[in-house]
Amino acid sequence: MLKVNNYNNFILKNISFFIKSNENLVILGENGAGKSTLAKVICGLIENDSVELYEKNLQDLSSQQRANYINYIPPKLSIFDEYITLKEFLELSSVKSVDVKRLKKVISLLNLKRLEHRYCNDLSSGEKQLLLLASSLMHNAKITIFDELTANLDINRLKEVFDIFKSTLLNQKIIITHNLDLAYALKFKILFLKEGKIEFFGTNEEFFTNKNLNKFYDSSISKIDNHLVVNL
Numbered sequence: 205m206l207k208v209n210n211y212n213n214f215i216l217k218n219i220s221f222f223i224k225s226n227e228n229l230v231i232l233g234e235n236g237a238g239k240s241t242l243a244k245v246i247c248g249l250i251e252n253d254s255v256e257l258y259e260k261n262l263q264d265l266s267s268q269q270r271a272n273y274i275n276y277i278p279p280k281l282s283i284f285d286e287y288i289t290l291k292e293f294l295e296l297s298s299v300k301s302v303d304v305k306r307l308k309k310v311i312s313l314l315n316l317k318r319l320e321h322r323y324c325n326d327l328s329s330g331e332k333q334l335l336l337l338a339s340s341l342m343h344n345a346k347i348t349i350f351d352e353l354t355a356n357l358d359i360n361r362l363k364e365v366f367d368i369f370k371s372t373l374l375n376q377k378i379i380i381t382h383n384l385d386l387a388y389a390l391k392f393k394i395l396f397l398k399e400g401k402i403e404f405f406g407t408n409e410e411f412f413t414n415k416n417l418n419k420f421y422d423s424s425i426s427k428i429d430n431h432l433v434v435n436l
Contacts, residue, residue, distance in 0.1 A: 205222075205223070205224060205225045205256075205257070205258050205259065206222070206223050206246065206255070206256070206257060206347060206376075206378075207221075207222045207255070207256040208220055208221055208222075208245070208246065208254055208255055208256075209254050209255075209256070210254060211245055211252060211254035211255070213241070213245075213250070215238045215241045215400045216238050216241055216242060216245065216400045216401075217400045217401045218401065218402075219242065219245075219254075219401075219402060220402075221395060221402065221405050223376075223393065225258070225376065226376075227376070227392075227393055228369075228376060228377045228378070228379070228390070228392040228393065229377070229378045229379070229392055229393045229394075229395055230378075230379050230380075230381060230387045230390060230392045230393070230394050230395070230408075231243070231378065231379070231380045231381075231395045231396075231397065232381070232382075232384075232387060232394060232395070232396045232397070232420075233396055233397035233398060234398065237397040237398055237399060237400065238397050238399075238400040239351075239380045239397055240279070240351055240380065242397065243276060243349045243351050243378070243380060244276065246274070246349060246378070247270075247274045247275070247276040247349055248262050248263070248270060248274075249276060251263070257273045257274060257346075257347070258273065258346070268299075271299045271343075271345065272299060272345060272346065273345060273346050273347060274345055274346065274347045274348075274349070275340060275343045275345035275347070275348045275349070276349045276351070277336050277337070277339070277340050277348060277349060277350045277351060277353060278336075278351055279351045279352040279353075279355065280332070281324065281327075281332040281333075281335060281336055283324045283325055286323065286325050287323055288323065288324055289320065289321050289322060289323055289324065290316060290319050290320050290321070290322055290324055290327070290335055291307075291311070291320040291321060293324050293335060293339065294307055294310065294311070294335075294338055294339060294342050295307065295342075297338075297339035297340075297342035297343050298342050298343065299343055299344075299345075303342075306341075306342065306344075307342065310338050310341045310342055311338070313341075313368075313373075314334050314337065314338050314364070316331075316334065316335070316338060319331060328356075329356040330356045330357050330358060330361060332356075333353055333354070333355065333356055333357055334357075334361065334365075336353060337350075337353060337365060337368065340374065341368075341373060341374065344374070344375070345375065346375050346376060347375065347376040347377075347378065348374055348375070348376070348377055348378070349377075349378040349379075349380070350377065350378070350379045350380065350381075351380045352380055352381060352382070353365065353379070353381075354381060354383055354386060362386070366386060366389065366390070369390060370390065377392070379392070384425065384432055385432055387408075388408065388412050388432055390408070391408045392408060393405075393406065393407060393408065394406060394407070394408055394410075394411040394412075396411065396420055398420070403420065404416065404420070412427055412432075413427070414426055414427055417432075423435060
């Protein structure tokens with residue numbers, strides 16, 4: 205369960221919403237709308253007293269409790285040790301002691317076996333995104349926030365990520381994306397931000413109507429026979 209109650213800062217204005225423990229969320233909006241800022245507020249990277257996780261205020265949680273409850277996956281992989289390997293990075297992603305069985309399963313699931321002894325800095329941009337996804341599976345928090353995870357992924361890899369998002373391998377998920385096809389296909393709840401304010405919060409079906417697509421995307425995209433079509 206996640207609740208944000210009337211949060212304000214220099215970017216976000218009067219942010220309030222609630223998702224149940226069995227609900228997943230997609231956050232949409234233009235560049236600069238405040239999506240990443242909201243993600244950092246939710247997980248406590250921006251200090252606040254407006255967020256509740258499982259009926260506990262975020263600021264009252266210990267570091268261990270917070271790590272168990274929520275995990276933020278940034279848009280890009282940052283490595284402070286240039287010689288750390290993919291396997292070592294995943295071992296460090298576990299909140300507690302390394303689950304060797306789970307580690308092997310995650311590496312196999314994402315077809316990373318051939319890369320496990322490669323230095324993380326030597327991976328391609330797409331491989332780094334998959335490493336971030338793998339790290340979230342190792343962390344296995346109650347809520348995982350993905351900030352533009354699917355950037356730089358080819359179509360085959362995007363399908364793999366979609367399948368994981370739709371599976372029960374991860375618990376509750378909050379996904380920030382510009383990929384409307386992905387957002388539509390996931391069928392998760394939608395929160396749309398514009399200039400730091402919530403302009404829409406509701407079901408996937410309610411959001412993906414031509415009326416809303418015209419409103420939020422300035423008639424640049426339409427829904428035709430259950431497909432999204434860009435109006436070029």
